[in-house]
Amino acid sequence: MLHDRPPALDHWLYASRSTIEPAWAARSVDLLAIQSASRNAGLGLTGALLFTGQCFVQALEGPPAALHAMRTDISRDRRHTGVVTLAEGPLAHRRFGDWSLAYSGNSIYLAEQVHRAIARDDGAPALMGLLQAFAIPDGGARRTEMPQDT
Amino acid sequence: MGKITVTPRTVHIVDSDAACRRDLAQLVRQQGLDCHPFAGLGDLAEALGYLQAGCVLMAWRGQHAANEDPNAPSEDAGLGAMVQSVLAIRPEMAVIVMAARPTIRQVVQALRAGAVDFLEIPVVADSLRPVLDHGFAILPARVAKQQRLGQATALTTQLTPREQEVLRGVVAGLTNRAIAERLRIGVRTVEMHRGNIMQKLQMENLAALIRFAILTGILDHGLDAA
Numbered sequence: 001m002l003h004d005r006p007p008a009l010d011h012w013l014y015a016s017r018s019t020i021e022p023a024w025a026a027r028s029v030d031l032l033a034i035q036s037a038s039r040n041a042g043l044g045l046t047g048a049l050l051f052t053g054q055c056f057v058q059a060l061e062g063p064p065a066a067l068h069a070m071r072t073d074i075s076r077d078r079r080h081t082g083v084v085t086l087a088e089g090p091l092a093h094r095r096f097g098d099w100s101l102a103y104s105g106n107s108i109y110l111a112e113q114v115h116r117a118i119a120r121d122d123g124a125p126a127l128m129g130l131l132q133a134f135a136i137p138d139g140g141a142r143r144t145e146m147p148q149d150t
Numbered sequence: 151m152g153k154i155t156v157t158p159r160t161v162h163i164v165d166s167d168a169a170c171r172r173d174l175a176q177l178v179r180q181q182g183l184d185c186h187p188f189a190g191l192g193d194l195a196e197a198l199g200y201l202q203a204g205c206v207l208m209a210w211r212g213q214h215a216a217n218e219d220p221n222a223p224s225e226d227a228g229l230g231a232m233v234q235s236v237l238a239i240r241p242e243m244a245v246i247v248m249a250a251r252p253t254i255r256q257v258v259q260a261l262r263a264g265a266v267d268f269l270e271i272p273v274v275a276d277s278l279r280p281v282l283d284h285g286f287a288i289l290p291a292r293v294a295k296q297q298r299l300g301q302a303t304a305l306t307t308q309l310t311p312r313e314q315e316v317l318r319g320v321v322a323g324l325t326n327r328a329i330a331e332r333l334r335i336g337v338r339t340v341e342m343h344r345g346n347i348m349q350k351l352q353m354e355n356l357a358a359l360i361r362f363a364i365l366t367g368i369l370d371h372g373l374d375a376a
Contacts, residue, residue: 106288107261108281109268126254133258 009094011047011061012071013087013128015118016080018054025053026104028079033101040099045070048102048135050127052111055118056080059131060099061091086124095132102134159286160184160204164194165248166211174207174273181279191232198239203293205285206236209271210249210256226259233263242292244285248273302366308350316343320356321363 020028029051036049045062058074060067075083103110114130117123161178163185165171171187178185186201188194194206210229233245247260250271257268266288267281309317312333319329319340326344330337353359 103261105261105266106284107265107267108284109270109277110257110261113257129254130258133254134262 008064009061009091010064010067011059011088011091011095012067012085013059013124014057014074014083014085015114015127016056016083018051018056018079019081020079022053025051029101029104032079033104037099037101040070043070045099046094046096047099048096048131049100050102050114050131050134051104052114053106054111055114057086057114057118057127057131059096059128061094061096084118086118086127095128096135100135102131160186160202161282162194162201162204162206162243163187163209164189164191164206165209166190167209170209170271177273177275177278178207178282181275181282183282191235195235195239198236201240203240203242203289205244205246205282205289207246207248207269207273208232208236210247210260226253226255229256230259230263233260233265237264242289242296244289244292246281246285298365302362305351306366309347313343313347313350316340317347317359317363320344320347321360 018025033049040046040060040062043062043066045060045066047058047060047062049056049058060070114127117126117130159182161183163171163174163178165174165187166189168189171189175185175187184202184204186197188197191208210232229247229249233247236243236245244267245265246267246269247256247265248269248271249256252268252270260268266285269277269281306314315333316329319332324332326337326340330340333340347353348359351359351362353362
């Protein structure tokens with residue numbers, strides 16, 4: 001082989017409904033985030049998780065085998081149900097530098113935006129933009145391409 | 151004079167647009183809530199120290215009209231600073247940011263800075279009410295937390311520097327012997343300090359002390375000083 005090809009990357013964007021008792025949700029998701037951050041780092045998976053109190057939206061990207069294994073685990077996880085794939089497939093470049101909890105809270109406005117985007121057939125780019133906006137540290141003048149919604 | 155309200159429900163409004171401010175204040179009062187309108191962040195800042203805990207509706211109006219120049223540098227960083235300027239002084243306030251035709255980035259900036267929610271201008275009653283209800287629902291816990299924190303911090307200042315060092319050791323799970331070695335004092339002296347700490351902080355047992363230490367952030371300082 002003349003040159004090294006960049007390692008193959010897959011991505012997965014999904015939404016699901018939380019089955020966690022609302023009173024415990026915030027703490028449960030904090031705990032889940034701590035566990036996921038170290039597990040994903042070990043697997044070479046990057047991405048972001050968003051929790052509106054009712055719904056999860058998560059983007060994951062990384063080596064196909066690792067992502068596949070994680071997808072299987074996530075699909076079996078009993079803390080949520082109704083997992084819907086919004087986007088998937090090979091990826092040229094990672095879009096997240098690490099894995100993080102993008103948002104966990106009870107903003108009614110955000111929940112509405114998210115639920116509306118999940119319901120739309122073409123809502124995936126808007127949700128991806130939202131996850132990226134939360135995940136990219138706002139270090140002042142740092143400018144990345146703005147995800148265009150609509 | 152006014153009647154005594156058992157659960158005061160106060161909404162502070164900050165909006166530089168006089169007409170919008172008036173309309174929103176009217177909308178808030180129609181909901182049976184107290185309303186204090188402010189024309190700017192400066193006016194709010196002057197009063198912030200003694201305002202009643204409540205919801206703060208803050209209008210974000212960029213200095214340029216929306217869509218005037220899509221390539222102009224965004225001032226959204228100022229949006230986060232606006233939210234934080236309130237929470238730095240009054241962390242218990244339920245801050246809600248309002249903007250006309252908000253972008254994803256603006257919503258994210260507001261929530262990341264600690265706003266509890268977001269509203270689109272013009273604000274309508276149907277969307278305002280649930281957001282305010284949520285704000286008021288979380289307010290008592292936030293107020294209580296601030297009060298505990300204030301009391302705890304006041305108690306901590308009664309400790310001598312040496313007692314504070316011993317406290318960090320205790321909270322870090324060190325034995326009296328280990329603390330004594332680190333501080334190069336006798337084990338008996340550590341025991342004496344521990345007794346004084348428990349008395350000064352009005353703690354009944356170690357579990358209460360640990361909880362107190364977590365609350366006041368003594369743990370955050372780590373063991374460096376010990």
